[in-house]
Amino acid sequence: MSVNVKQLAAEKAVEYVKDGMKVGLGTGSTAYWAIRKLGERVAEGLKITAVATSQASEDQARELGIPLVGFGDIDRLDLTIDGADELDGKLQLVKGGGGALLREKIVAMGSERMIVVADESKAVETLGKFPLPVEIVPFACEWTLSDLAKLGCEPVLRRTGDELYKSDNGNYIADCHFGAIHSAPELAKALQGIPGVVEHGLFIGIADFAIIGKSDGSIEVIEGDKHR
Numbered sequence: 001m002s003v004n005v006k007q008l009a010a011e012k013a014v015e016y017v018k019d020g021m022k023v024g025l026g027t028g029s030t031a032y033w034a035i036r037k038l039g040e041r042v043a044e045g046l047k048i049t050a051v052a053t054s055q056a057s058e059d060q061a062r063e064l065g066i067p068l069v070g071f072g073d074i075d076r077l078d079l080t081i082d083g084a085d086e087l088d089g090k091l092q093l094v095k096g097g098g099g100a101l102l103r104e105k106i107v108a109m110g111s112e113r114m115i116v117v118a119d120e121s122k123a124v125e126t127l128g129k130f131p132l133p134v135e136i137v138p139f140a141c142e143w144t145l146s147d148l149a150k151l152g153c154e155p156v157l158r159r160t161g162d163e164l165y166k167s168d169n170g171n172y173i174a175d176c177h178f179g180a181i182h183s184a185p186e187l188a189k190a191l192q193g194i195p196g197v198v199e200h201g202l203f204i205g206i207a208d209f210a211i212i213g214k215s216d217g218s219i220e221v222i223e224g225d226k227h228r
């Protein structure tokens, strides 16, 4: 029987959730399994409150009866569990394949701890094979795309069918094909200098550790280089 590596990693991470915790719910096909498991534990009596990083995760949590709170009702979270599109040995991440990077970054940075859950295909030596998602405002997006291209990438506006994709925040996502990213901090700084950029999918020094599910049924833990 083949192992569901995403489920394996996600369910391991949920073991870190304890009674009374305020939890950030990630987005994507791996976070989905974490939310599902949390729903089971809540049904068994686990007492937590949660915030979600996307409409999809919020809907899933609500269906499962996970108690959701507004951001005005809490200041910080204890733990966020979220997926990643790529992660390297320093636990620098590329996120945003599902378009949720802005909310994910707000939630992860407002958490005492962030656990990344992923399958082994996400662990890479050098970031950049997965095009870096960058959330940009629709206003003057052509200029923003041209500023992004000057950083050495080919930016492509994400689409859903014939329509331009819009994030939960009403913004566009530019998928930026940089190739190998040799200095993520330098690139992050340059991206932050572009006025039309709302946020980018590089998560540096944010995650505490990653739980990687492997097809042989084992898990690997990668410790982060957290400096926040």
Ligand SMILES: O=C[C@H](O)[C@H](O)[C@H](O)COP(=O)(O)O
Residues within 6 Å of the ligand: 026, 027, 028, 029, 030, 031, 082, 083, 084, 085, 094, 095, 096, 097, 098, 099, 100, 101, 104
């Ligand atoms: O915007 C989406 C998120 O950053 C996801 O956590 C990321 O794309 C990984 O998703 P998945 O677990 O589906 O590969």
